[in-house]
Amino acid sequence: MNFLEKYDNFCIDLDGVMWNGHTAIPGSVDAINHLIKTQKNVFFITNNAALTREELQTKFIAMGFEADVKNLYTTGTAITKYLSRKYPNAKKIALMGMPGLRKCLTNAGYHIIYPAEMGKSLKTVEDFADFDVENDIDVIVVAYDVNFDYFAALYCSACLQNGAGFIGLNADRFFIFGKMRIPASGCSLRFLETATGRKAEIIGKPLSFMFELIAEEHGLDLSRTVMIGDSMESDIMMGINSGIDTILVLSGVTNRDGIEKYEHRPSYVMECLGDLLG
Template structure:
């Protein structure tokens, strides 16, 4: 059943992607300040749910501060945190060989994991600017020796100020091919990520809407979790791309500012 934009605005909580919705690289997107002001004014619950594993909640808070907006750490949840929580449940006190940035490494340490490049329980891949042949070769050797392959998210690409760049799904692919194994991805659209988000918000799915720029992660995550979906065209998906998918979002907006009455 289609609901009106006014009804959508009555939702108690909003789950928002970040890259392509809130910012591109170091550029705040139009309408974000007005959207945040509206969330606070209307006493909405909200969570920035990012598939990027690069930054910790503190770093995400500081990034938004540099861009001119203030958001507390409690409003951020990343695929790195979802990955660490999953692994801690599966193998408490285990060890990992990780290819990723500080957000991923910190989340794994905080969840009780140690770094191990000899015989780890898991090889974990996240976004990184220090991707190298040596690290790929090491990961392949460890997975072939029995380590389980984990990806923080399945995204093949991500938006940036300089255009589209490779994301975790693309960085994981060479290891999958060389080991003839498939990684398990924790980020959107994995339902675990969405359940974690609803728990953090303290809301039911009927009270919540998800806003994102990707059909293959944000929108399908909402549809499969039965949460109302809003696609914004400020990121990687264009209106022309919609016909490639067998499902549609509830709403298509040019940017997040259109949610503000």
């Protein structure tokens, strides 16, 4: 299959496809730079909101990848679009998320409450009984956050029980860093969903919202567009939900045997991104 003849638009995941941790996956730099050199439209889609677009571009450059910042789509950039459409009157947000996400939301004009910081003075549940939980929180936004702890969850739970909106950037169970499976934001979401009986609205993969933003902004021909990722649960499922072809690469969280446990299938399977070049 000559993928470069078949497709004009390439939507590509990052972790497990282009790099693993801080190391580029062999062949990925050449593949990405060749696509851009041959004037293909390359869009990068990640559920990871830890970095801003500009910070992510710095990581690209350091590893040798070419990338236009406007073609970098994180759940951090998507959340501001989602909030403006679904919660147009929202002003105050309680956020579990890394600094890059906080910066995105602050720059968009939202007042951010950070429960992980507020809970540092608490030692017991009894302490929380006297804690002043603000009752004007419009939305709880949950993403991957290394500071997520019991008291942060307690604060978010109280806000949700007061009627705040509930958004999860993604429901990923884990991501790969080196040889380790690291618990991801889906673990935090399930904690809160179980405690409150509320179900979070998900904006990231495998839902199609992020792809819809790209398609709207760039006028993509879906028949000439492909999604490339390493996760059957998020990347490949997002492609299917978006009505486009998919390519699974085996350089990340999925091996060939692991495909069989899913009912859905990718359009194609490759060992790594470098195989795009044949």
